[in-house]
Each structure stands twice: as C-alpha cells, then as structure tokens.
Amino acid sequence: MSNLRSVVRGVGGYLPDRIVTNEDLTATVDTSDEWIVARTGIRERRIVADGELTSHMAIEAAKRALEHAQIDAEDIDLIVLATSTPDQTFPATAVTVQAELGITEGAAFDVQAVCSGFVFALATADNYLKGGQFKRALVIGAEAFSRILxxxxxxxxxxxxxxxxxxxxxxxxxxxxxxxxxxxxxxLRSDGRYRDKLYVDGGPSSTGTVGHLRMDGPEVFRHAVTKISDVILETLQKAELTPADIDWFVPHQANKRILDGAARRLGLERERLVMTVDKHANTSAASIPLALMTACTDGRIKEGDLVLLEAMGGGFTWGALLIRW
Known part of the structure; x- marks a missing residue:
C-alpha cells in the first residue's frame, strides 16, 4: 500500500471585475439588500463579462496557483476541473486549460458534482497521486453560474x-x-432521490437547451446542516481527530445561516470559520478554493494548520476533506 501523501503546494483564485451589489439587483427584481443579507449573508457577487468563459477564469486561477507554488506548468501531469458550467458540452473544459498552459503530457478531465464539485475533484486527484499514477495535479473549481440563472x-x-x-x-x-x-x-456521498430539489431545467438529451437553475430552498436548507455535520464527523473519525483539533473550517459558501449552523453543531468557534459568502456569494465549485485563497492571502491559514473542507450540492451530493496544510 502506498504511503504517499497529497501535499498542497500552492493556491490561487480569480474573480471577474464586475461587482453586482444587492442594491443593483433591486433595479431588476423585487428584493432588497436587507432581505438578502438577513437570509443569506450575501452583500455582493462577481459576474463574468460578455465573452468571458469558465475556462478563462480557470486558466487565470491555475496560473496564480502555479506561481504561488513556484512550479512550472509543464511539471503538472494531472488536471481535475470541477464545474457545472463548462465552455461546451464537450470537450472537457480541463483540456482547454491544459492546452492554454502549454501542458502536453498527462491527463485532464472535468468532474460534475455541482457545489460539492471541488471536494469531489480534490478527493479524485488525491487518490490518483496516492496511487502513484501522477505526481503533481492542478485541482480547479470554476463556475459561470450567472449564465444559467x-x-x-x-x-x-x-x-x-x-x-x-x-x-x-x-x-x-x-x-x-x-x-x-x-x-x-x-x-464523499450522494443521494439521487433528492435530485429535483436543486437542478437545471435543461440539457442536451432532455430539452436541447441550457436551461435555468431551479431550487427548493427550504428543502435544501433542511438537509444541509445535518448531512454536512455527519460527513464531517465521519471524516474526522477516519483521521482519529475531533472538531477541537481543527484550526480552520472552510465550507462551501452557500448561505451564512447554513455555515453558522454547521459550525455550532460541531462546537466550532466563529473565529475558526472562513466565510467569504458576503463578497463572493455562492460560486458553486469555485467557492471553497476561493475561500482558501482568501484565508491564505490574509495570513490566517499557515503551514501545519489542520483545515477542514466540506460542501453540499445538487444531486444531492456532499462530502468533506481534511488537510494538514
């Protein structure tokens, strides 16, 4: 059995230039800043420019992660990209990233687990690296969710x-x-019985259209805290650790109330919770790596810290991952 470990060497992120505040949204939909903040904690979000693709954002985030790691692109032999908003039905957006970075060896592919996508992608890459099949991987979460809203x-x-x-x-x-x-x-977990609680009402084999995101918000909220907490405790148990051992809790940034609820259920102080939902909103598979980038850049996460990641998304899919940074 391999004793290899998948060690984090670098982190990077990219946000589009355009900022849309809650106040901006009141011009087009019947809502208010107070209503949005009270229910979600969101104050603003970034929206892609015309012509800006998921691959463009993924490439920029990858370049910044490589720079932080002080690793050349040609030293990467695996790219796993989590997205629900690929550039095209096929090929995988990951191969576009691979080509633009000048990588001609190894493998590149997408995974799709919606908001849990980054956890699924990181777990997938970890297994490949631990198995000795690849040496260095880029794990990316990239989403242009504004295009399916x-x-x-x-x-x-x-x-x-x-x-x-x-x-x-x-x-x-x-x-x-x-x-x-x-x-x-x-x-990692999934339960397809709940697939109609959070979904897109289109697709190549169903309607031939892209479709729009649809969600049963109360049902998603009802399941989220329990499923998140259970999978976290299972993950900690595998590592023979407890919530008290965690230095930083970096969850999928969906809703402040869900994040606060999960932290309370685990007995984690608010100070150990990394939250970026107020500035980024829910960026689906991109939310966890963007939060990691933020907490590394501002100096919170340091080498040796124990970092817990978790997410839940459409499907339902959910999962947790524990890293010694």
Missing part, C-alpha cells in the same frame, strides 16, 4: 456569483515529521 427569479438569482479557484497538490513521501502535511481523510 433566471434573472427574474428572485429566490435564486440573488444567491450566486462567478469565479474560479485552484490548488496545486504534489505526491510526497512522509518525512517523519510529527504532523505530516497532506490530505488526511476524505468522505
């Missing part, structure tokens, strides 16, 4: 934003340190 549906259009984030991870052998760095444990 119904901008007349005030219950959904206020919730989402666009952006991309990326991690560079590398397979390393343990060096005998007391606190070995790397991915320590992962847990």
């Amino acid at each position: 119904d901008w007349e549906d005030r219950s959904t259009c206020v919730l989402f934003g666009d952006g991309a984030g990326a991690l560079v991870i590398e397979a390393q052998k343990p060096n005998g340190a007391l606190l070995e760095r790397g991915v320590l444990a992962t847990t």
Whole structure:
C-alpha cells in the first residue's frame, strides 16, 4: 500500500471585475439588500463579462496557483476541473486549460458534482497521486453560474456569483515529521432521490437547451446542516481527530445561516470559520478554493494548520476533506 501523501503546494483564485451589489439587483427584481443579507449573508457577487468563459477564469486561477507554488506548468501531469458550467458540452473544459498552459503530457478531465464539485475533484486527484499514477495535479473549481440563472427569479438569482479557484497538490513521501502535511481523510456521498430539489431545467438529451437553475430552498436548507455535520464527523473519525483539533473550517459558501449552523453543531468557534459568502456569494465549485485563497492571502491559514473542507450540492451530493496544510 502506498504511503504517499497529497501535499498542497500552492493556491490561487480569480474573480471577474464586475461587482453586482444587492442594491443593483433591486433595479431588476423585487428584493432588497436587507432581505438578502438577513437570509443569506450575501452583500455582493462577481459576474463574468460578455465573452468571458469558465475556462478563462480557470486558466487565470491555475496560473496564480502555479506561481504561488513556484512550479512550472509543464511539471503538472494531472488536471481535475470541477464545474457545472463548462465552455461546451464537450470537450472537457480541463483540456482547454491544459492546452492554454502549454501542458502536453498527462491527463485532464472535468468532474460534475455541482457545489460539492471541488471536494469531489480534490478527493479524485488525491487518490490518483496516492496511487502513484501522477505526481503533481492542478485541482480547479470554476463556475459561470450567472449564465444559467433566471434573472427574474428572485429566490435564486440573488444567491450566486462567478469565479474560479485552484490548488496545486504534489505526491510526497512522509518525512517523519510529527504532523505530516497532506490530505488526511476524505468522505464523499450522494443521494439521487433528492435530485429535483436543486437542478437545471435543461440539457442536451432532455430539452436541447441550457436551461435555468431551479431550487427548493427550504428543502435544501433542511438537509444541509445535518448531512454536512455527519460527513464531517465521519471524516474526522477516519483521521482519529475531533472538531477541537481543527484550526480552520472552510465550507462551501452557500448561505451564512447554513455555515453558522454547521459550525455550532460541531462546537466550532466563529473565529475558526472562513466565510467569504458576503463578497463572493455562492460560486458553486469555485467557492471553497476561493475561500482558501482568501484565508491564505490574509495570513490566517499557515503551514501545519489542520483545515477542514466540506460542501453540499445538487444531486444531492456532499462530502468533506481534511488537510494538514
């Protein structure tokens, strides 16, 4: 059995230039800043420019992660890109990123688990690296959710934003340190019985159209805190750790009330919760790497810290991942 660990070498993110505030949205839908903030914690979100694609954001986030890692693009032999808003039905957006970075070896592919996508992508890359099949990976979450929103549906259009984030991870052998760095444990779950609670009402084989996002908000909220908490505790148990051991909790940035509820259920102080939903809104698969980028840039997350990631998305899909940074 391999004793390799997937160690984080770099992190990067990209946000489109255009900022849309809650006040801006009141000009087109019946809502208010007070209503949105009270129910979600969101104050603004970023929206892609005309002609700006998911791949454009992913490439920029990847370049910044590589720069942070001080690794050349040609040293990457695996790209796993999580997105629900690919440039095209096929090929995978990951191969566009691969080509634009000048990488001609290894493999590149997309995964689709909606808001859980980054956790699924990171767990996938971790297994490839631990198995010795690849050495270094770019794991990217990138979304242009504004392109699948119904901008007349005030219950959904206020919730989402666009952006991309990326991690560079590398397979390393343990060096005998007391606190070995790397991915320590992962847990992934899905339950298709709830697929009609959060979905897009279009697709190539159903309508031949892109469709719009539809959500049963109360049902999603009802399931979220319990499912999130359970999968976190299972992941911690695998690593023989407890919530008290966590330095930073970096959840999918969906809704402030869900994040606060999950933290309370785990007994985590607010100070250990990384929250960016107020500035980014829900960027689906991009939300966790963007939050990681923010917390690394401002100095909160440091080498050796124990970082817990979790997410829940349409499907339902959900999962958690524990990293020694």
